[in-house]
Amino acid sequence: MMNIHAHTPNLELTARARRVAAVATSHADSVDRDGRFPAEAVEAMRTERLMGVQIPTAFGGEGASTAEIAEICSILGQACSSSAMVFAMHQIKVSSLVTHGGDDAWHQGFMARVAGEQLLLGSATTEGGIGGNMRNSICAIEVDGDTCRLEKNATVISYGDQADAILITSRSHADAAASDQVLTVFLKDQYTLEKTHVWDALGMRGTCSDGYVFKGEAPAVQILPRPFAEIAAQSMLAHAHILWSAVWYGIAADAFAKAQAFVRAAARKSPDMTPPGALRVAEASSLLQGVKASIVAALEMYEAARENEDKLSSMSFSVAMNNLKIASSQTILTIINHCMLICGILAYKNGTPFSLGRHLRDAHSAQLMISNDRILGNTSNMLLIHKQDTSLLG
């Protein structure tokens, strides 16, 4: 199963993902309505052994490629956005372990535990007072002999209550600059969480992205050996934008499938008359293909760059990944809105086969999880010096 080409679907893995998606679909409305953790879908992910698929076979995983993980995200996104986003966020954390922890004994052992025990990894990169820039920390880790301690005002830890371990950023020592950060793994029995905010949001309600005060103490070997700046540039940036986009594509693809079914049903009733929504289906199809193509192109670019540290930390790579995030997060809203116009009141109402309220609300998170304005600000800064490649295939 290792290193198969980006475009060859791994049928065994997609079959497992589809079984999880079936579970996720049947609970999606109650997860959304009650703003509760998608426990049944995550349990199904564990049953299908999906938590550790990205981990190399040497450490008990299956060495799944980023493309394969993205395909799972898309399949789950078509069923329940919250379940899909929990899976994506977990896999983004796993990617940092796989990319940056592979040479280090403790992190190797931890990867084996993630695969063996199907552990769910959470992330604590946001902090009160940093203005939303996860590349800055206020809190600092304190290393005292073999032990490290950290207290952080983590304004968001998605599924913090349910995570089996949390990967958390901080400054590397008490005197370090705000951008001199490290990432540390804390296991559930090594920290306490005191809840400060409860997640009651427009969409993505099942991610349970509550705020907490985190207090942890663990062996210092659990600090990842590379600076967080490298981790962010070399594994997080690409995995976050690609896997999020795959989830968002899934949401839009499901909305599109409903809209197409709506128009087909109308066309079958009166074959001599083109249904009024038919043109919009064609338009949405074109937009959806654009999102898909952008994700596939980003996957190819990442596969080509991933063994080359210079390429991964180059501006052209950052600009390309930022552009993927901007394009997919904006386009899915247009697509889902088209689908709502096509299905009309049946899309607007809850509880019909064509309901799209949840899709539309969940999709609105895409522009905000790392604000598009912040990303455009970074990209525009880079474009002052980086010259965009204008070739078609280059």
Added chain:
Amino acid sequence: MSAVEAIRSIVAKHGKLPVDVATLQDDADLYAAGLSSFASVQLMLAIEEHFDIEFPEDRLNRKTFSSIKAIAEVVTELSEDQQAA
């Protein structure tokens, strides 16, 4: 003024570092000293203007701006190349 001195004064002016640049060794890690990716672009622009060079695509990465010494090496190399061209 040597290239290193010129780069030091540009880093002091545009690097937005929380520490005094005079306290940094030539090979000190500028990112650890607090250089943000945002400020690194402003630094690049100022260096391009000062030395009348252009950073090619393969030099627009973290490594080029990792220290004053690393910047000076790239600037020297580019100045020679781009003057020869």
